[in-house]
Amino acid sequence: MPRLLTTLTILLLCTLNATAAADTVPAAAVQEAVDNLEEPLYSPFIERYVLDELKQLRTDMGAQRAEFIQMTVDREHSAVDRAVTYATDTITYFFYLIAAASSILVLVGWTSIREIKERVHSLADEEINRLIKQYEARLESIEQQLSQKSQHIEENREQIETTNEVQSLWLRAGQETNITKKILIYDQILGVRPEDCEALTYKADAVLELGEPQWASNLCHQALRIDPENTHAFYQLACANTVMGHLDEAVHYLGDVLQQTESYRQDIIDDPVLLPLHDLESFQVLLGLYTDNEKAG
Numbered sequence: 001m002p003r004l005l006t007t008l009t010i011l012l013l014c015t016l017n018a019t020a021a022a023d024t025v026p027a028a029a030v031q032e033a034v035d036n037l038e039e040p041l042y043s044p045f046i047e048r049y050v051l052d053e054l055k056q057l058r059t060d061m062g063a064q065r066a067e068f069i070q071m072t073v074d075r076e077h078s079a080v081d082r083a084v085t086y087a088t089d090t091i092t093y094f095f096y097l098i099a100a101a102s103s104i105l106v107l108v109g110w111t112s113i114r115e116i117k118e119r120v121h122s123l124a125d126e127e128i129n130r131l132i133k134q135y136e137a138r139l140e141s142i143e144q145q146l147s148q149k150s151q152h153i154e155e156n157r158e159q160i161e162t163t164n165e166v167q168s169l170w171l172r173a174g175q176e177t178n179i180t181k182k183i184l185i186y187d188q189i190l191g192v193r194p195e196d197c198e199a200l201t202y203k204a205d206a207v208l209e210l211g212e213p214q215w216a217s218n219l220c221h222q223a224l225r226i227d228p229e230n231t232h233a234f235y236q237l238a239c240a241n242t243v244m245g246h247l248d249e250a251v252h253y254l255g256d257v258l259q260q261t262e263s264y265r266q267d268i269i270d271d272p273v274l275l276p277l278h279d280l281e282s283f284q285v286l287l288g289l290y291t292d293n294e295k296a297g
Contacts, residue, residue: 009100018126025286028253052238061084094282107287114231132179148161150232156269162193165192166189166193169188169192170189172185173186173189173202174183179209179210180210181207182206182208183203183206183207186199186202186203186206187203190203195226197223197226197230197232197233198232200219200220200222200223200226200233201219201220201223201232201233201236203219203232204216204217204219204220204223204236204237204240205236205239206234207219208236208239208240208243208273209241213239213240213241213243213244214240214244216236216237216239216240217240217241217244219236220233220234220236220237220240221237224237229253229260231260231261231264233259234253234254234256234257234260235264235267235268236253236255237253238250238251238253238274239271239273240259241253241272242273242274242277243273247276247277247280248282249285250274250280251277251280254268254277254283255273255286258286265287268287
């Protein structure tokens with residue numbers, strides 16, 4: 001390396017001297033001097049020396065370049081080795097940590113894991129039992145509701161059958177012309193519905209046609225105990241009292257009838273059973289009073 005620097009210094013000095021001479025000497029003179037040269041400026045020895053130095057310079061530069069490349073490669077290899085070592089150590093430590101945690105878990109926490117498992121199973125069983133009881137309660141409630149619905153349906157079916165039977169008996173009673181048989185039909189209706197006021201009053205009407213006013217009166221009182229405002233019962237009771245000769249009581253019951261409805265007014269006037277009442281002043285006043293009220297209204 002010192003030799004190379006020496007050679008470069010000599011060449012630089014020669015170049016500077018030539019440049020300085022060229023600057024001080026005119027260009028024409030220089031050209032003329034070059035043209036008139038009779039022998040080389042340098043001797044073969046000097047030329048040989050310069051060529052050897054240049055060769056050596058190139059060799060040194062190549063060696064220096066190879067050395068620089070080798071240093072760069074070595075540094076890169078060193079960096080890669082450090083990175084690989086760091087990664088390997090990190091992974092190793094991580095696995096050591098996992099192994100240590102697993103060992104601690106195995107040594108210390110196995111009982112806890114078993115307890116957790118048992119607790120989970122216990123909670124699952126409790127939840128399943130609770131759901132089973134809840135659904136059993138719901139099913140029981142549904143069964144009760146179905147039973148009640150079935151009972152209601154059965155009761156309605158019985159009521160429908162009873163209604164159909166009563167309607168059939170009423171149709172027979174309406175078509176029957178024999179008073180005795182009609183009374184028997186009314187008894188059948190009362191056997192199905194003992195508190196049927198309509199059947200009682202119609203039976204009282206039929207009994208009155210048989211000439212049994214006291215029996216008819218008893219039937220009417222029985223109907224009024226069930227329905228105190230039964231208009232037809234009051235009307236039949238008035239008819240029965242008229243037949244028995246209790247005319248004032250008959251007029252009183254007719255007043256009860258007309259207080260409830262005016263629809264019986266024409267029946268009272270046209271009914272032949274009530275003809276004995278027409279001569280009574282109270283009867284005439286009753287009909288005249290309601291007639292005047294009707295006109296005033």
